Amino acid sequence: MNGPNTMTQQQLTQEERYLAAFHSFQKNGADRDPGWVYQLREAAIARFNVLGFPVARRGNEEWKYTDIRPIATTHFQPATGPAQLTLPPPELARLTFGHPEWSRIVFVDGVHSQQLSALAALPKGVTVLSLAQALVTHGDMVKQHMARYAPYESDAFTALNTAFVHDGAFVQVADGAVVEEPVHLLFLTTGRRQDTVAYPRVLILTGKNSKATVIESYAALDEGRSFTNTVTEVRMGPGSVLNYYKVQRQSQRAFHVSNTNVFNSTGASFNSVNLDLGGGLVRNNLNVLMGEEGCSCVLNGLYLLNGTQHVDNQVIIDHTSSYTTASELYKGILDGKSHSVFHGSIIVRKGIQKVNANQVDKNLLLSDQAEADTKPAFWIYSDDVKCGHGAACGQMDESALFYLKSRGMDDNLARRVLTRAFATQVIDSIENGAFRAAVDQIVQDKLLNWWEAGESR
């Protein structure tokens, strides 16, 4: 076998294909976009051409456990979105959470759908637009922030997304606005055409002392193969609070790569819950820059995997300012032959004081063939820090199992109750009650499906 050689050739071919798609996109795609966007795309594709797709190999710690060759070797066509798509209310209800009257902006195969969006009753102080529209109406603001927090220079997928940047969601929360009701950004994959790639781009700007909740979800209308390469940038205003919930429930054949980059500012709190409830091959990069004094973040995550699903969460919290606090809890439930990767890095820069940081990743393995690779790490260049971390992978607690059985629950029910309980700590960290209940229900339904399918027995 001349494996390595063949691989290189396939990659070159593949990257050339993206280059060709790029030139056609630049020419015909979005000719109304401003000149600076054109230049940004050119710079990004040039960078992608240099970086190439990352390769899982020894010495490349970032991609050690995740082999993206299935992405690199599939011939994806840029998604163009159907001109018209209507969904019956029950179908739409399945894709939304909590209350039907919550505002939402919907994208179908990467393209904004006015028809499915509901933005007429946006909460006061919140602006939600498609990115294409924001480039027209809020051009200066977008120019000031876009591509500033997501480094296309160092990440190939970010470079590729930036090269194709056109549509996505723009969310702005006004200074002092305190909004309880979540805004939902919904990205749908229809599977009407096989092997399409979409490049959603999200920009969230929170005003001074504001508070808001954003749900960013990805769902599929069928079980087809697709590739979603998404980039979200968040600029926290001083003293603001953002509850950011990312929900990925695409098809088991979907490829999903996300890069979420957050700049956290003075006294602000960024709280995220990352939920992976679907997808075939998934990689989430979450990078939070603790850029100004007194900011905090709580980054939680839950992944429920079965079959041959592979989900890789890479979380980097970079403390470049003093008096900053970070806490991180990721939990995974793995069945079948699924595979999870957690790679957490907490960096505390030289001369930074009074940092409090904690990270934990715990995995419950329901099958002998499931595998969880977990690696919480600290990079500390300061003395004045309090840090803790933990990681665990294990089977169900036998003593708890016996306790439940001694109260009359059979093995099946006892295991299901304990499996759900394992997820509860993360679900409980969702502040909004209606959304929390919706997520809890999705998790319970999913577990029940697994049990009924017999995989977990």
Place this chain on the structure above:
Amino acid sequence: MLEVHNLHASIGDVEILKGINLRVNAGEVHAIMGPNGSGKSTLAYVLAGHPSYKATSGRALFDGKDLLPMLPENRARAGLFLSFQHPVEVPGVRFDEFMRAGFNALRKSRGVPEMGVLDFNKHLASKLGIVGMDATFTRRYVNEGFSGGEKKRGEILQMAILDPKLAILDETDSGLDVDALREVAQGINKLRRADNAILLVTHYQRILSYVIPDVVHVLIGGRIVKSGGKEMALEIETEGYDKYEDTAKAMKAGA
């Protein structure tokens, strides 16, 4: 109600119980007393069906049914209850949901319709007074962050909800201060009836001042070396287990 004949049990390769004989009738409270390591908790676990404890020979009949081959959940459904010495923390499962799942599992097995959330919560609330708990208790995760006293009250509250025929109370008095002990013991007394029975496993006599036993058994080295009336508990309190050790040695030599 419970008949144990020549029961032997092991953990791994180590034999702990070396021939237990016991007969508990409806309406009776039996105390099993013994020093540490005598096999008291093993007896409790073996009767409840803990998978780490293997009954190697002998029989146990519960209501005439052969207990030892039964799954732990089926023992519970048949009316056997174990109050744990160290109740297990189950973070993520609320006490009320936990109890409802167990309660309904029992009902379902008996062909009784399951009870809905609202009705069950009322039922649960009506039992809280037995152990002096308030309603906030039932919304907490099972045993997580509970004090020693709260854990034991929780166990007795579970006993009140599941209403077993035979309750095995394993060291229910351990870790309790005097006030908590009195309250938990009073709770147990409220649940005593002519048609149920209690097997109370304890190292110390003090809980027996509140829950008065009909029979006291002394368990040493995996064997019951003496059985007698409630006054035997007081003798042990003043004289210790030493005087029974000789009997135990003699039994071992004879075995």
